[in-house]
Amino acid sequence: MKKILSFIFLGFCIFIVIAGFLEKQKDFSTYFYILLFIVLGAMSIHKLRAKKEMTADKKKALARHISRNVDSYVQGGQKEAGYQVEEEFDTVNIEDAGFEEYPKFSMSYIDSSGAATKRNIILKSITLKEDKVYLNAHCLLRNEDRMFLTDRIKRIEYENEVINQPVVYFYDIFMNSDGYALYKSMENKADVFKLFIFLAKADGKIAKAETDVIVEYIKRLLPKISNKTAEGAVKDIPVISIAEFNTILKKFKKETADNADILEVYKKLYELKKTPDPLERGVYEKVMTSLQV
Structure with missing residues (x-):
């Protein structure tokens, strides 16, 4: 604060000197802008100096x-x-669920509109949220990543074996994952x-x-x-x-x-x-x- 006041005082002194040269013009707006320029310049110099790196001591x-x-x-x-x-844990990646690579499943699925479709999916992760189990997978039928609610799976197979109770099956994988x-x-x-x-x-x-x-x-x-x-x-x-x-x-x-x-x-x-x-x-x-x- 003392340095700022010193700069302002110095600027004011410079202003008085300049004002003497401009006295004949009687242009008080010129005086004001000169003073403002000097004060702002002095404050900018002070900020730049304050940002310099501190010494090791x-x-x-x-x-x-x-x-x-x-x-x-x-x-x-x-x-x-x-x-x-902090948020509650809700998604497990498939590499931490006991699979060496992304597993491929075949299933019959009921979509949100109630239509039954057959899907081949590549499972990437499992999400457990609000007591619901979701499969995050790449859908080969739609050729895009989708989220599937296990409650809507009517039938699902893995390596030609039918998985009974898919909700329980994927819930157990989630709970026993690394x-x-x-x-x-x-x-x-x-x-x-x-x-x-x-x-x-x-x-x-x-x-x-x-x-x-x-x-x-x-x-x-x-x-x-x-x-x-x-x-x-x-x-x-x-x-x-x-x-x-x-x-x-x-x-x-x-x-x-x-x-x-x-x-x-x-x-x-x-x-x-x-x-x-x-x-x-x-x-x-x-x-x-x-x-x-």
């Missing part, structure tokens, strides 16, 4: 300050970012994953390398899970509020079973960048200080 000092006051910094960054909220197992595992370790994403998104974004670190941890829990499913699961991890962040830290101080994993992943996430963001550094130091034995 200033960055370290800022990081120490954020580490001590990480609550207010991180909470503000999350409000601006507009992160998605994709659903991952969802339940992440649900059981929800607080662990929330801490991971809290650090990864402390600077308002998550890099591919940061996603890969969390995916690596997921594959330790479920080695057979596909990278695509694991990466999708990482995207669905919600960013918690600062109050929940502090509550989780207090919880893990008492329940130390997952602390070693948390510290290991935090270290990997933090060391990805040669010059970590001050916000990430603040979160990292707070967690490491709180959870280390």
Whole structure:
């Protein structure tokens, strides 16, 4: 603020000098525009100077300050970012459902208008929503991707075998899939994953390398899970509020079973960048200080 006032004062002085030369013209509108131009120019110069890169010493000092006051910094960054909220798992990819390749089914299907048709479909994924089971597949009859409600399947075959009770059959595939197992595992370790994403998104974004670190941890829990499913699961991890962040830290101080994993992943996430963001550094130091034995 002091710098801005200094620029304005300097501009005013310049204006007085110029006004002296223009005194004979008695053109007060000219004076006004000159003053306005000088003030706006001075403010623009100030903004450009403010955007210059901080020195290494200033960055370290800022990081120490954020580490001590990480609550207010991180909470503000999350409000601006507009992160998605946590949603219930509803779709399993076919590669996580026990099939080595997309399976082909033949079926008799009743469409929404009540007409019966015979369809050959290539199944890509299964969706469970509001107690209904849907097949997301490529329809060879229409040559396009369609969603089929299993309640409308009158008869279906797979490799020349008739599948009785298709609703139950595809429901069981969904519930026994690696994709659903991952969802339940992440649900059981929800607080662990929330801490991971809290650090990864402390600077308002998550890099591919940061996603890969969390995916690596997921594959330790479920080695057979596909990278695509694991990466999708990482995207669905919600960013918690600062109050929940502090509550989780207090919880893990008492329940130390997952602390070693948390510290290991935090270290990997933090060391990805040669010059970590001050916000990430603040979160990292707070967690490491709180959870280390």
